Amino acid sequence: KQEVTQIPAALSVPEGENLVLNCSFTDSAIYNLQWFRQDPGKGLTSLLLIQSSQREQTSGRLNASLDKSSGRSTLYIAASQPGDSATYLCAVKWGSARQLTFGSGTQLTVLP
Amino acid sequence: GAGVSQSPSNKVTEKGKDVELRCDPISGHTALYWYRQRLGQGLEFLIYFQGNSAPDKSGLPSDRFSAERTGGSVSTLTIQRTQQEDSAVYLCASSSPGTGLNQPQHFGDGTRLSIL
Numbered sequence: 229k230q231e232v233t234q235i236p237a238a239l240s241v242p243e244g245e246n247l248v249l250n251c252s253f254t255d256s257a258i259y260n261l262q263w264f265r266q267d268p269g270k271g272l273t274s275l276l277l278i279q280s281s282q283r284e285q286t287s288g289r290l291n292a293s294l295d296k297s298s299g300r301s302t303l304y305i306a307a308s309q310p311g312d313s314a315t316y317l318c319a320v321k322w323g324s325a326r327q328l329t330f331g332s333g334t335q336l337t338v339l340p
Numbered sequence: 341g342a343g344v345s346q347s348p349s350n351k352v353t354e355k356g357k358d359v360e361l362r363c364d365p366i367s368g369h370t371a372l373y374w375y376r377q378r379l380g381q382g383l384e385f386l387i388y389f390q391g392n393s394a395p396d397k398s399g400l401p402s403d404r405f406s407a408e409r410t411g412g413s414v415s416t417l418t419i420q421r422t423q424q425e426d427s428a429v430y431l432c433a434s435s436s437p438g439t440g441l442n443q444p445q446h447f448g449d450g451t452r453l454s455i456l
Contacts, residue, residue: 260442272447279442327385
């Protein structure tokens with residue numbers, strides 16, 4: 229069964245700290261992997277998409293890496309800010325499907 | 341440009357009533373997806389459209405759920421004879437044709453459905 233897991237479910241850090249969010253997936257035959265943030269009561273905002281042929285993608289203070297062989301992706305957030313507080317979701321598209329399969333998310337709180 | 345638009349943003353209805361949820365994707369996006377997010381749970385895939393056809397309806401939880409898309413644009417998700425377990429946020433996403441499947445999905449803010 230194709231599944232996506234995110235650990236921890238919640239994380240609290242002081243402002244300014246660098247942090248890493250983890251995502252693991254079964255079945256390494258992925259098409260791509262997408263990281264989203266979700267603010268309370270809102271939809272999902274796409275942060276980064278990594279194609280299966282790529283190792284990492286960067287956008288501003290965010291860097292996402294992909295290691296297909298180990299079934300893992302990480303989202304690195306540099307110099308965290310209170311505005312980064314949100315739930316971060318990892319989603320995988322496998323080659324046999326069009327839809328995304330989501331992890332349950334990591335709820336991040338950055339304390340001022 | 342405009343993002344994915346969903347309406348209504350909130351819907352409260354009595355058990356047994358029918359509801360219609362609307363999604364207006366980003367202009368030019370040929371692929372459209374519906375997902376459901378129950379309280380405290382992850383997102384579940386419901387249905388996928390490519391143009392006006394729905395090649396994958398595998399996620400629809402029962403025959404009370406149906407969806408259509410017209411003109412390759414607006415989509416409507418209909419839930420008949422609503423039950424309390426249908427209470428959730430219903431999210432719509434769209435993606436551009438691009439090359440193959442490697443296009444990001446862009447989400448709307450969702451419709452929060454509450455069944456009394």
